[in-house]
Amino acid sequence: SAVISQKPSRDICQRGTSLTIQCQVDSQVTMMFWYRQQPGQSLTLIATANQGSEATYESGFVIDKFPISRPNLTFSTLTVSNMSPEDSSIYLCSVEGGDSYEQYFGPGTRLTVT
Amino acid sequence: GNSVTQMEGPVTLSEEAFLTINCTYTATGYPSLFWYVQYPGEGLQLLLKATKADDKGSNKGFEATYRKETTSFHLEKGSVQVSDSAVYFCALISNDYKLSFGAGTTVTVRA
Numbered sequence: 228s229a230v231i232s233q234k235p236s237r238d239i240c241q242r243g244t245s246l247t248i249q250c251q252v253d254s255q256v257t258m259m260f261w262y263r264q265q266p267g268q269s270l271t272l273i274a275t276a277n278q279g280s281e282a283t284y285e286s287g288f289v290i291d292k293f294p295i296s297r298p299n300l301t302f303s304t305l306t307v308s309n310m311s312p313e314d315s316s317i318y319l320c321s322v323e324g325g326d327s328y329e330q331y332f333g334p335g336t337r338l339t340v341t
Numbered sequence: 342g343n344s345v346t347q348m349e350g351p352v353t354l355s356e357e358a359f360l361t362i363n364c365t366y367t368a369t370g371y372p373s374l375f376w377y378v379q380y381p382g383e384g385l386q387l388l389l390k391a392t393k394a395d396d397k398g399s400n401k402g403f404e405a406t407y408r409k410e411t412t413s414f415h416l417e418k419g420s421v422q423v424s425d426s427a428v429y430f431c432a433l434i435s436n437d438y439k440l441s442f443g444a445g446t447t448v449t450v451r452a
Contacts, residue, residue: 270430332385
């Protein structure tokens with residue numbers, strides 16, 4: 228399985244600011260995914276990011292709020308823009324791996340917005 | 342659309358007890374099924390998987406069997422340890438390559 232790192236691991240941010248989260252993989256992957264896990268909740272897919280194309284967003288998530296970059300096959304960023312306390316969550320990136328399309332997850336970024 | 346329903350928690354057990362977490366699903370096509378585990382303060386780890394009917398996934402003493410007739414993938418472990426305390430997520434992936442997760446079940450094992 229791939230080794231995935233995320234930066235920062237946690238942050239406390241002020242309302243109205245933006246935070247960019249980085250996701251680095253130790254091997255080249257086609258598909259990367261970004262999820263949000265609100266406190267005590269399950270994971271919700273934000274978007275799918277393929278290298279060389281625009282990210283595909285799920286219902287309820289828009290590019291202006293969560294812009295994503297995917298400059299190469301080992302790296303992606305997610306920006307949480309104009310933050311509000313409702314954005315306080317754990318943000319996880321994942322990559323596709325294996326023959327069953329399972330996904331492997333990074334350690335997550337714990338974001339608190341005050 | 343695809344959906345996963347898993348047993349409500351939290352579940353509290355004593356060490357060496359038997360653990361079952363129920364999971365049922367709705368999906369188009371022939372999904373692959375997964376159990377993920379999230380230990381306190383950590384990210385998600387793939388615990389086990391099954392890709393077709395009657396497959397049994399197993400890892401770390403945990404088992405789950407893909408039951409197409411009952412659309413279920415229940416997780417079991419015969420003798421839990423304190424270190425098994427975590428949140429367990431049932432999930433599936435189908436033709437759209439997107440993971441759908443259940444709500445998660447918090448398991449606490451007491452010594």
